[in-house]
Amino acid sequence: MTVEPFGHPIRVRYAECDPQGAVFNSHYLAYFDIAMTELWRAAFGGYGVMMGRGIDLVVAEAQLRFRASARFDDELTLEVSVTRMGSTAITTDHRIRRGNELLVEGTLRHVVVMLETLAKTPIPDWIREGLAPWTLVQEAEQPA
Amino acid sequence: MTVEPFGHPIRVRYAECDPQGAVFNSHYLAYFDIAMTELWRAAFGGYGVMMGRGIDLVVAEAQLRFRASARFDDELTLEVSVTRMGSTAITTDHRIRRGNELLVEGTLRHVVVMLETLAKTPIPDWIREGLAPWTLVQEAEQPA
Amino acid sequence: MTVEPFGHPIRVRYAECDPQGAVFNSHYLAYFDIAMTELWRAAFGGYGVMMGRGIDLVVAEAQLRFRASARFDDELTLEVSVTRMGSTAITTDHRIRRGNELLVEGTLRHVVVMLETLAKTPIPDWIREGLAPWTLVQEAEQPA
Amino acid sequence: MTVEPFGHPIRVRYAECDPQGAVFNSHYLAYFDIAMTELWRAAFGGYGVMMGRGIDLVVAEAQLRFRASARFDDELTLEVSVTRMGSTAITTDHRIRRGNELLVEGTLRHVVVMLETLAKTPIPDWIREGLAPWTLVQEAEQPA
Numbered sequence: 001m002t003v004e005p006f007g008h009p010i011r012v013r014y015a016e017c018d019p020q021g022a023v024f025n026s027h028y029l030a031y032f033d034i035a036m037t038e039l040w041r042a043a044f045g046g047y048g049v050m051m052g053r054g055i056d057l058v059v060a061e062a063q064l065r066f067r068a069s070a071r072f073d074d075e076l077t078l079e080v081s082v083t084r085m086g087s088t089a090i091t092t093d094h095r096i097r098r099g100n101e102l103l104v105e106g107t108l109r110h111v112v113v114m115l116e117t118l119a120k121t122p123i124p125d126w127i128r129e130g131l132a133p134w135t136l137v138q139e140a141e142q143p144a
Numbered sequence: 145m146t147v148e149p150f151g152h153p154i155r156v157r158y159a160e161c162d163p164q165g166a167v168f169n170s171h172y173l174a175y176f177d178i179a180m181t182e183l184w185r186a187a188f189g190g191y192g193v194m195m196g197r198g199i200d201l202v203v204a205e206a207q208l209r210f211r212a213s214a215r216f217d218d219e220l221t222l223e224v225s226v227t228r229m230g231s232t233a234i235t236t237d238h239r240i241r242r243g244n245e246l247l248v249e250g251t252l253r254h255v256v257v258m259l260e261t262l263a264k265t266p267i268p269d270w271i272r273e274g275l276a277p278w279t280l281v282q283e284a285e286q287p288a
Numbered sequence: 289m290t291v292e293p294f295g296h297p298i299r300v301r302y303a304e305c306d307p308q309g310a311v312f313n314s315h316y317l318a319y320f321d322i323a324m325t326e327l328w329r330a331a332f333g334g335y336g337v338m339m340g341r342g343i344d345l346v347v348a349e350a351q352l353r354f355r356a357s358a359r360f361d362d363e364l365t366l367e368v369s370v371t372r373m374g375s376t377a378i379t380t381d382h383r384i385r386r387g388n389e390l391l392v393e394g395t396l397r398h399v400v401v402m403l404e405t406l407a408k409t410p411i412p413d414w415i416r417e418g419l420a421p422w423t424l425v426q427e428a429e430q431p432a
Numbered sequence: 433m434t435v436e437p438f439g440h441p442i443r444v445r446y447a448e449c450d451p452q453g454a455v456f457n458s459h460y461l462a463y464f465d466i467a468m469t470e471l472w473r474a475a476f477g478g479y480g481v482m483m484g485r486g487i488d489l490v491v492a493e494a495q496l497r498f499r500a501s502a503r504f505d506d507e508l509t510l511e512v513s514v515t516r517m518g519s520t521a522i523t524t525d526h527r528i529r530r531g532n533e534l535l536v537e538g539t540l541r542h543v544v545v546m547l548e549t550l551a552k553t554p555i556p557d558w559i560r561e562g563l564a565p566w567t568l569v570q571e572a573e574q575p576a
Binding site for chain 3: 164168169170171173174177200202203204205206207208209210213262
């Protein structure tokens, strides 16, 4: 089974490009975060809605593979899908494209936490349901 | 009367440089903030001490004049002095040098606020006294 | 005489916000640069077109006045107009709004240079003409 | 066999911290780059020396594992060692510590390229020899 990834367009800013003329590597990780923000908006109204319900996210792991460089003023598409939804962790798969060309791909793993304490908490149903259209594997059962 | 400015060394990071090979302009404004942080540390132990006493700063105005470019791996000196200490506002003068060469100069005006409410508050004496060694003009009297 | 400013929408990114929950001040200067990039696109096809004709820009001065804070996920409008077009320098006026609320206003002065040498050069006619719809004061005559 | 990692101290800047009060995740990747720059300086005089000899680096892969948050004004140590030196690729292992506490660990893989063409090129001996004190595994033989 496959799902269509969520997509969001951005344009590369001059300030993000380095003396090689390409986007500096750490900005791609910031681009992944933008994709998450926009996926959250599509799924259940946005980060603000999530935080208003007392929930926040912290990032636990990131992987990036750099295939080709984005350059100033390029129009990119940030793609993201949820590849695994555990009991408290959400794994997302990211691809950054310029047209059909794949520039960067990677993975993030976030942990769902209480906004106030930053303690781990089970993923609420409204997050699971909201993200379902872009989720590849929904775990059948969750730890009690 | 003159005072010696406070000085703090930094080295230009690759990620701060743009396709022209020079530090992108907005980073100089971030450099001014680093100079403030280090001046605060020298004056009374740092931002953390200030915030621990319920006080914070918000920036109200900034001016920058760009004379020459800093480049990757350059060693710079961030200079700052307090040019005016009002009742609630602190004006600082900034210079960024590479050796004797002046690259950027500018001014910031910050307003002292309550940490919780962000409402303006009179500058506490321990801030005035701590900054005195780097202050050019201390207002003789303050509005009631 | 007045002209309508050029406008471009952006959304505040989480990575641009600081522990006060507001956009860190230096990012507003980077926002001004985005407004320039988009104005250039509207005027004559973009920075790439300009650089392809051997012309580049360097920033000489910046002024910012901070009135209110932009926050994560805010939708902002970046407004820019050309307030003065000299022989080699372009002055732009910037306003950052959230709806009708003015958050930040400021001014940039750029100098037009040869891409290869970074030496000052007279502003080409195609830049003057392209920017005309957003230019408040076009100098009647230019130094020989 | 083990080697002592190369270490470099930095202090967290306010502009690098997000509304959670912690360093935003993408900045840790930029911190890894600072560690590389300083290791290069210790090994053979710096990036400038390398580029002056017609060699540059491009990043191919990055992995990060986030264990705890760095906060504003924290003093961190950036640790790096070379875990694998192939024919054209250099793998480095990174750890970011606050005192004895491990905050972030990760891996970068860079490819050595010709500065002008960005084409892959065998790692020069002066890079291998310069990095030897911090290199865990030096490949015994290299492709002809």
